[in-house]
Amino acid sequence: MSVEELLDGLEQAVDAGERRAWAVRCAHALGLEGIAVSLRWGAELVWFSDDVSARLEDAQFTLGQGPGIDADFTEVPHQVADLEAGERWPQFASEARALGVRAVFVWPVRSGAARFGGLTGYRKEPGFLTGPQAADGLRVADALTSRLLAWRSGAVVSPNEPGKAGAVDLHWAEVHQATGVLSCRLGVPMEEALVRLRARAYASGRPLTDTAREVLAQELPS
Incomplete structure (x- = not known):
């Protein structure tokens, strides 16, 4: 399936299973083995x-380092063609290699000049993307930008599905909740609580x- 056909079908990817299946097909169309989208410089996986x-996104968020956080996009996409070749993110590179990942690619999720996230893809073999793959990845990122900008529009959140927000899921909602709990428990700012x-x-x-x-379970009454 071509990237153009996938983008035409993006609006039909409504529930979590359909979104994941769409993302799998999209990754393969880009010559990748997987993709993920995070907002706020890796602070929310959606x-x-x-x-x-x-x-991979969890590792970047936990360590506070990685291409999805540090990419300056002087070139789009930001390409880390071989994680074995550099020492910029030693801890992240070690975690990625443990997952069998050798190459990582990041496209900006942005509207105009405002960047609010990144689309990250990975491969288990080193090497740069082709020109068409790089261009198609940007088309995908732009299409997802439009989808994500409207993610709360008319969304009905079920009390039985914490973290749901319309077109995407907040996969790290519990992390942010636990950060607030630690902040109150330890009497420290939110930033320090997240570091801890x-x-x-x-x-x-x-x-x-x-x-x-x-952390959250420790707050529940016995």
């Missing part, structure tokens, strides 16, 4: 194709979301 792409939560997750070797759920 769309991903597979567990590896989600774990990240440090706890990294030290334990567990996903940040699992660590956040543990």
